[in-house]
Amino acid sequence: TERTLVLIKPDGVQRGLTGEILRRIEAKAYVIAQLTKSDAAPDQLAAHYAEHEGKPFYQPLVDFMLSGPIVAAVVEGNDVIKGFRSLAGQTDPTTAAPGTIRGDLGRDWGEKVQKNLVHGSDSVESAEREISIWFG
Ligand code: ATP
Numbered sequence: 615t616e617r618t619l620v621l622i623k624p625d626g627v628q629r630g631l632t633g634e635i636l637r638r639i640e641a642k643a644y645v646i647a648q649l650t651k652s653d654a655a656p657d658q659l660a661a662h663y664a665e666h667e668g669k670p671f672y673q674p675l676v677d678f679m680l681s682g683p684i685v686a687a688v689v690e691g692n693d694v695i696k697g698f699r700s701l702a703g704q705t706d707p708t709t710a711a712p713g714t715i716r717g718d719l720g721r722d723w724g725e726k727v728q729k730n731l732v733h734g735s736d737s738v739e740s741a742e743r744e745i746s747i748w749f750g
Pocket residue numbers: 671675704705726727728729730732733734735736
C-alpha cells in the first residue's frame with residue numbers, strides 16, 4: 615500500500631482545524647499510520663523545501679512554517695499521494711475548488727506566502743524522502 619507525508623501547516627493548527635483536516639482524511643478511508651505535533655526545526659524545513667531554495671517565496675515560506683506548531687502524519691492507502699492532493703486542492707486557496715481542504719477552509723490573507731493549510735507529497739520518491747525528514 616502507498617503512503618504519503620501530510621503536514622498540517624501552522625495556519626491550520628493555529629486556527630483549530632487539525633481535527634477537521636484529519637476528519638476529511640479518515641472520511642476518505644485513508645489510514646493515519648503515524649501522527650505527531652511539533653515545532654519544525656530549521657534543518658527539517660531546509661531539507662523539506664530544498665527544491666524551492668532561491669525562489670522569492672522561499673524565506674517567507676520557511677518563516678511561516680516556523681511561526682507555530684505543525685502536525686505531521688503518515689497517511690496510507692491505494693494511490694494516496696494523488697488522492698490526498700485531490701483532497702487538498704490547488705496550491706492557491708483563492709482558486710482551490712470548493713469541496714477541497716484549501717478551497718473550503720483557506721483564503722488569501724494578503725501575505726507573501728500562500729497560507730494553504732496543508733502539504734502533501736507529490737511522488738513516491740518525495741513521500742519516502744519527506745517521511746524520513748519528519749519521522750526519522
Ligand atoms: P505543498 O508542497 O505545500 O503541498 P504545493 O505542492 O501545492 O504545496 P509547492 O509548489 O510545492 O506547492 O509550494 C510549496 C508551498 O510554497 C506552497 O504550499 C505555498 O505555501 C508556498 N507557495 C508556493 N508558490 C507560492 C507563490 N507563488 N507565492 C507564495 N507562496 C507560494
